[in-house]
Amino acid sequence: MNEGSNSVGMARMMIKALSHAGMDPAAFAHLPDLQSHVLADDLSRVSTPTLTSMWEQLITCDLGTAIGAQATTLVPVGHYGVWDYLFLTGENLIDGASRALGYLNLVGDPSTERAVTIEDGRLFTIRHQTGPAVPEVVEAIEIFAQMLWLRRAREATRRAIxxxxxxxxxxxxxxxxxxVEAFGTANIEYDxxxxxxxxxxxxxxxPLPMSPPGIEHVLLQQADQVLVASKPVLDWPSMFRMTLATTFAEDSSPALDRVAQRLAMSVRTLQRRLGEHGTSWREEIETVRQEQALKLLRDTDLPIRSIAVRLGYSDVRTLRRAVHRWHGRPPHTLRKGLAPTELLVPADG
Structure with a gap:
């Protein structure tokens, strides 16, 4: 349930983070799961590829992947709804954190987010990982998650632990x-x-100072209701095609593994999912090229040669053959606004 998607609270946080870093979140406003009505609905689930694209932009700031720690300052208690209060209630931090992390799919993608708690009588440890995705994005998300646990722990205990x-x-x-400054300790180990x-x-x-007895049971009921009622905005085929189109806009010959990373899955899993939906990587690449070719021919004045390059074709003749296969006529006849007589005039297309 809800695999490949995240709570709308994550998208709202990313919009705030982009603005805070001096970037324009409007660059993502065209994405179907970032429309205003989606962002206004607490039960909406935003696709993981959409959030990945936003993280890819955010980590280009001066702080790089460490921006993940700073982003947690933009999510006060209540930002993530019932999940926040699960963390803040219970007998103690072990109780609250363990319960909240058991419901991590309220916030994140259940197909990628993993968190466990470990106690040995001396120490209490939270372990977390996400992925697969672009390595720098994974790093930023994992820094964000670690810092979020710490912030909620401090808010739950009301102490600067x-x-x-x-x-x-x-x-x-x-x-x-x-x-070091964000976590309050120099005891940070890498690799x-x-x-x-x-x-x-x-x-x-x-003991947690502000946790009424029994409140956790009420919150668990609410959490279960939210999980049942929440709804991903995009189904899997739509999510894949949006990701492919976004990647294609950056690279006219998108690599299979790059798209798989953005979808937070392995290449083999992506190929299997495409097969389950009656299509293949080659067919989908052909479709996106066809859509882009028609758009560029009808909506721009770019020379046919430039369009061929943008679509990843080696020469104009390859584009001509492709357009003829798709539409039964040469590229220049698809130019918007051409009069019928003009369609008969030979052109470079």
Whole structure:
């Protein structure tokens, strides 16, 4: 349920983060799952590829992937609805965090997000990972998640607790100092086998000051209702085609593995899913080229040679053959506004 999608709260956060970083979120407003009516609906689920595209833009800022830590300042308690309050309630931090992370699919993509809690009597640890996706995006999301757990832990305990250890799967960056400041500790390990956030057992077991007895049961009922009622805006074929079109706009010969990364799945899984929907990678590439060719021919004055290059064709003759196969006539006859007599005049297309 809800695989390939995230809560609308994640999209709202990304819009805030882009604006905060001096970028224009309107560049993504054309995407079907970022329309105003979608963003206004608390039960909407936004596609993972849409959020991936936004993260790809966000990490181009000066902070790079460390922007993930700063982004958590834009999500106060309540931003993620019932999930936030699951984290903040219970007997202690172990109780609240374990319950909230068990319902992580309220916020993130259930097909990619994994989180577990571990306690050994001395320490309490939260481990998390996401992916597959573009490596830098994975890194930024995992920094964001670790910092979000810490912020909610501090809000739940109402104390500025500091983790005794933080680990990341990625290698150290020049922005290490920003992470030390954000997490409040220099005990940050990189190239670790997993991402983790570790607290002293005393901090993790301290009673939560503002947690009415029994409230967690009410919240769990609400969480279950939200999961049932929430709805992805895009079905899988629409999600794939939007991702392919976006990638094609950046590269006229998009690689299969690049699109698979944006969909947060392996190449083999992507090929299998396409087959289940009665299509293939080759057919989908042909379709997007056909759509783009028609758009460029009808809506622009670009020379036929330039259009061939934009579509990833080696020469004009290849484009001509493709257009004739699709429409039964040469490219120049598809130019918008041509009079019937003009269609008979030979052109470079």
């Amino acid at each position: 500091v983790p005794v250890r933080v680990t990341f799967r990625h290698r150290p960056r020049r922005t290490h100092g920003h992470l 670790a086998p997993y991402n983790s956030l570790t607290f002293l057992d005393g901090d993790a077991r301290a």
